[in-house]
Amino acid sequence: MRKRLCRRLSLALSVAILLSFYKSVQELPQVILPYPLQKRIGVSKTPASVIVLIWWYPFGKKTNIRDCDTLYNIGGCRLTANRQFYPVSQAVIIHDRDLAGNVSQLPAVRRPSFQRWVWMNFESPTHTSGLEKLNGVFNWTMSYKRDSDIFMPYGYLYPKKTEGRRVVLPAKSKLIAWVISNWNEDHARVKYYHQLSQYVHIDVYGKYHQSLQNSSVVLTVSSYKFYLAFENSQHVDYITEKLWRNALMSSTVPIVLGPSRANYEQYIPPGSFIHVNDFSTPKKLAEHLLFLDKNGSRYQKYFDWKRRYSVHLANFWEEPYCKVCQAVKSAKADCKTISNLASWFQ
Template sequence: MMLAPINRNRLKIFSLLLFLFVLSFIWHHESITTGVSKNLQNLICKENSTQNATVNKSSIPAEKDVQDTVVLIWKWPWGYQSPLHTCPDYGIFGCKLTVNRSLYSVANAVLIHHADIMYDKKSLPQDPKPHFQYWIWFNLEPPRIISNLKMLDNLFNMTMTFRRDSDIYEPYGWMEPLKKRGQNFTIPNKSKLVSWVVSKWYSGAPRIAYYEELKKHINIDVYGAKHKKLSMNDFYNTISQYKFYLAFENSVYKDYITEKLWSNAFGSWAVPVVLGTSRKNYERFVPGDAFIHVDDFSSPKELAAYLLELDKDEEKYRKYFNWRLQYRVMLNRGLSYAYCNVCKIVRESPVYHVIHSVEKWFLEDV
């Protein structure tokens, strides 16, 4: 059967419209799907970006987000005030050093200098100690200079002294190995023999008694208390003229090696003649050929004879400086650094303990 021409034309038009409708539907559906996919993808990327930012931020906390460790300096040691905002200069962050006693209840540590409280127990903090707080006993003097240690029983948690076995070690000086062995050194010209600078003259003290015998056999120039005046400006220029320096400590006590050796003798390039703790104890800190110990001689007279011998033997005298090819002397960095070091060590010391007797610990080797 044959269709009429008009019907054929209508069929073509209908087919074309149907095709365009289907094509439009497919295009519209894909557009919606693609749009949803892109939006979803953007949301996922944004969320991932936010999560990554959060992770990065938490892995490297900002300095302002770190909770400060608060160290309360109960009294300025010897009344000497020093800067309290220098910890970042030493690479130590997150510390708040203060002398404001209103912060006592939140302080992680209270640093108490013994010489400033030793005559009155009431000069210690009187409020109850928070359970998280450390009391730190700070002392740089030997037993003969301080007193009233008994009143510290069961109060303190850490010690900070010149003794190496302290919780916080605070030496007067130390030796540090050189990164490269030194090539040579020049000893300043020496026109004089023996010097001694003494600030406190304790009659009957071992160093005074030894000096009184030694001076009978060798000439000694004494500066300081009851003797020649010497200003700090002229100190090193004056002492460097001497071949030997009497680094006599005011006490014979474990690890008590003060600026008399580290700064006075080594700083002025004079060979130190030491009186104090044992040679064995000195050699824990200083090479054995860097000093002369009075205990190496049977008497002050014998020591004097040895010093006079060295005065005439340049080669033998020079051997007392050979340590300078391998080491350099480092001096105590001062109270500002000490306070920051307290903060650092307290932060790293999670174990809480009490010192039942500071007296027993400090006097055990006397």
């Protein structure tokens, strides 16, 4: 009975929105899959206008909201931060960092039965708190976790149209780089850096350290052979721009400290990176890096992936917004809620 009511309400709302906010729409394309597999949200066979309300601009920074059709060929979407559209919005995106566990900041008006509240968070569990208060509040999750309702990784590899014959790398005259702004002596990444730097030189950039060349991470790091893609905390699937932009887009071999090697291999080929856990001690890792520095053919093999794949770096924040619209267009009227948000995310 409840599902039938949801369908009727959703259909009635769609008709009303089409009359009020008519615009040209087209069928959704298949989503691009990151390596080796991204959860498919699905393809809508009957495009309809969808209003997605952004409850807060993330971190309070107002940004331009462009059209999903122009950006990602996802037609029939209207993104807005105007809360007057709340009663007719099929989805409301609520950024956890701005909510900060304060349920009084949630919409005060009763949620329409056709509407889905989307919990959006790209921080790790270490830097997320107060979720116990949000159990039973949200309908969907959107995060970097692969089992989110809307899977939104920081980046992914996608196949090139044609496989390249050889890989040409930028000129590399330096060994190891690291870019870090949040320096904390208690973090595992800082502790490992101190140990590794006893055996090999590492150039450090960021706050309180060297300045980036032309304020560009990619321009700076591309002249190095290796990059410390160390996450600020270690959790399953928490693989950020430190890998995708800082290392891979810079054509530099990433040395990773984060989740397990097996978890990384769900995103990138096993021979494309070095995991700190591959070596019993930081000294052993340093010895391997110095060996690769002198052995060009072995070093070059770390870039075999570049013949077959390109890097997609997530576009925050328009890409998550448009993914929500895509999800709404292909969703069924299940009217579910997330009863265990805290235990799921932690």
